[in-house]
Amino acid sequence: MSETHHTADTQSPSGESRQLTRLAACNLSHGFGDGVVLEDISLAVEPGEILAIVGPSGTGKTTLLRLLAMFEPPDRGTVEVDGEDVWALSDDQRLALRRRIGMGFQTRSLFSASVSDNVAYGLRVRQSWGERLRSAIENVVGRRDPAPSVERALETVGMADKMHRDARSLSAGEAQRVAIARALAPDPDVLLLDEPTSNLDPRNTAAIESAMREARSHGIAVALATHDMQQAQRVSDRTAVLLDGTCIESGPTDRIFENPADDRVRRFIEGKLVY
């Protein structure tokens, strides 16, 4: 059963007030070469909600998330943060918006460093070069303690006890949890997760779903791309169904799963629409 009734506070985990952010795709179309991957997609992820973007593999979920994360401009349409077209802004303005978004990937994406260094990466790149130099020197002489937000992010995914481990020694599930902590540490307003639990065991899946719920409780807008329909039903408030690169239906998760308007969505949910 999805959780459609929740109250999002507007405080970040550090206790500071959060800027509530709405991230939207407006009439997005995108392709690679001659192939069209996304066709006229419009959807938005609102503050304090989890939006599940579901659909079979290869339907464009990852491409959609990458466009929302501003990896590249769409062929047509706009990506908007609080109504502002991000590709109409200067590089610096877009970087500032990009830094309000965190992202977790499907594949193993940890750097060859300790767990805490991985999680601190987003904080480090936001520092001035002078601060970075000072941190690097402190790191060499062994005086640097992890930032409080690094510890908090690791606690959120239940990995605080492995803070000093080498990231390369982690299991796949642990690595995925650390990657999500890395996305959470800079305290983003939006969290994009691309199939974060595919091939993970139930314990790691539960830890990641718990982190999503906690992010939502702090007013973070969470977009989750998944082909796991049960997961979408468990955690999301709203669901958007992508088939063949188009969003054929979106709405409250309960309604989508119990009474879908589109017959293809019904068949997909029932596992009868085979690709």
Place this chain on the structure above:
Amino acid sequence: MFGLGDLNLTYLVSITVVSLYVSTVAVLLSAAIGLPVALTVGFRDFRGKSIVTSIISTGMGFPSVVVGLVVLLMLSRSGPLGELELLFTPEAMIISQTILALPVLVSVSLSAVQSVPQDLRDAAFATGGTSVDVALLVVREARYGIVTALLAAYGRAISEVGSVLIVGGNIVFSDSTSFTRTLTTAITVEARKGNIETGIALGAILLALVLTVNALGARFRDRNSAGGNR
């Protein structure tokens, strides 16, 4: 048996210093030029990229005497850089060694840079990194390969004979101190003169230097790869 008691210590030390100076500066220059090139080629997709990488790889097989000849023509009095009056100086040797070490350094570090998974670059970008941050991360992730590139370039530079002989002139002052004589060129001279014991001593020094540099590189790799994958 050869006796080593008659070896001229001043001669050996000065030749070693010239070898180290010329090779080290050449490798540093190669790194300063080559690493940005490797990063640029590794990061960008452009038309003719495969041709560029082929040319770089081909450069690893440049015959050193040909490089020496080209540098000689460039630096000779009537050449385009003749006014600099660098011919038969350590600086001329540095130029030729840089040209020889550069393709090795670029090729090996390019391969290291390209082996960093795209997922890591994406993660750095998505965590708020700028293009400079992503490039720095790639260098950090490719550090073992880059160290290997530096070692390979150093090996190419310090063991070089032909081009340094042509552009350096193999000059030794009357007090037996070296001006442009290196360990390798000294070995050829001493062997030709029949001073086998001196040649062996120079060869031992050269091997010891190469071994030391490689041991330092291996130590760096071992220390940093202690984490391992699970």
